Amino acid sequence: MDQWIGRTQEAYDVVGLAPARHLAAMLDLPTASIAFGSEIPGFWYQILFSPFDLQSKLAADGHPTKGEFLPPIPWPRRLLAGRRVGFDSPIQIGAEVYRTSTIQSIVPKTGRSGSLCFVTVAHELKDSNNRRLVKEEQDIVYRQAVDTPSDSTTPSSSASHPERIESFPPPHFSDKYRPDATMLFRYSAITFNAHRIHYDLPFARDVEGYPELVVNGGLTTIKLWQMVAAHTNRPILASRSRNLQTLFANREATLCAAFTGTSQILAWALNDQGVPVMRMELELGELA
Template sequence: MRRHLLRFGKQGPPAATCRQHSSLSERLHRKLTAHSLPLTFDYIHPQQSFLLNRTLVDLLPQSGAPSEVFPSIRSPIRLPPGHHLVYFPPQVSLSQLLPDGTDFLHSPGYPFTRRLWAGGSVQFAATGGLLLDGCRAVCIETIRDVLVRGQTGEEKVIVRIERRIGKIREGENHSQIRDRIWKVEEADLGHSSIIEHRHLIFMRDRTPEQLTGDRVNFQEPSRTIKSPTGSHFRHSLTPTRALLFRFSALTFNAHSIHLDQTYTRDQEGYKDLLVHGPLTLMLLLSVAQIHMSDLGFAIREINYRNLAPLFVGEELTICGKPKAGSHGVWDMWIEDRDGGLAVRGTVQGSPL
């Protein structure tokens, strides 16, 4: 049976459990928010964006498929919405990867060794953002919050990460860069071109008994969440192993749940490879941009939640409709092959 990422009961846990959670939550909050994560630098050359376009071109609605124009620094275009995902990869060595292929930078540590991408948000500057002109830019990561949910022994640790991306000025040192781009108040855009929040969930290993139950349920009908109705557009595609490999390569992501079927089944308890959380974000943004640009809007912000896994080889459908009573705002969601709700989000636009 499908396991949803976040599901909390209405009735609160016993007082002793609350105290345990409070202690664990406070300890992990102190530990992780005290981390000073290293600045990540990159050059915004057009090649990475171009390769992402070539990876997605056969999957998107053809009316808005990415241009086949080869990249040029002399005639640069703006970084398309979501393409920041293939820049600023985690710059860690092989020895700094955890057994599942993820990096250590945001991990709460043992026993919370399994990681999933629960959702987040991205805000784009109204000035148009970065140019694909080879400029040097920086990503400043901060762990803004840490929460613990679930019963004792089944806790989920939710780590909320902020990423601020901006262009570097000539002659700036690290302190000057951080002071100019990073802000204490999350609502303060400052000199950032993009502000992204990522919500990662860390869980304990599955027990042998749980994994046995998972395998028994691989062929059983999945429990689904009912999807919204009244979509104004629908676009279906099937993620392939080649797509997952390419996206992993473009994002420098070695997480085994996207690459190793045996690991995914035997250690994580899923029936097949999982589609990346950031890949579903990229698909949402790409399809939304196609439809909203036809109406004269540019994407300024997206908020989204991953509610259920999407699997390789299974058709998914990206849907959207205008949000009632909100000009320039669209409700977006992704349905799995059975029509169940897997991802839900809201996209806000502004006139071009």
């Protein structure tokens, strides 16, 4: 797969009013003040560059067929293992945005659940004045198919062991979060994510071996970002997150955060059993 490293893809989008309002509604935030020309947080960039692959180009799991931009990794199960993001500027409704995506690395590994392959993709978003808005690296992990359905918590998408709860300090603030099928549908609709593990329970259970619908990693990520922004009233400059365990729908999760420095925050999410499912390190800007 080495010939795929360095491959790039260009894309163009316009920051839409409706997607921004949809995301605000999903986050339980007022929508009336969001208008053409409004600035939205940089971490709302997930409303941009939703895929528009033809229906005939989708694979059985709902993802676009591999082998065009992403390499043709033979293993079918796909999850997001982590991301590193820098937020340079707010995003304005109606602005033109350009994205350059580059495949940075392809690394096969062996984990507790078998063979894995990590593909790291970098994205850089700029406006029409060539001002950088967001820079992101995503670690996508591909896993082997399962032989039998799972009746327990699926192992982490990361190759490392999940962290113990004791490794987290007492939170300075926290929130509850129950991602049900409706919330998963709305998030998938906003991002036009057709991955069936998020809305098709028979597929998630009988084909990919999960006990329940799988919560989008991006959904838990933006819930943590929004909680931190709301509690601190400070902009988020950078984020480094890692998915530790798979989070399942219709079960209560807990979002936590603690200051580790003047401008540094450690945030994490726990499932209904108190097991960490996501770890995030954040750098904050000055008070808004």
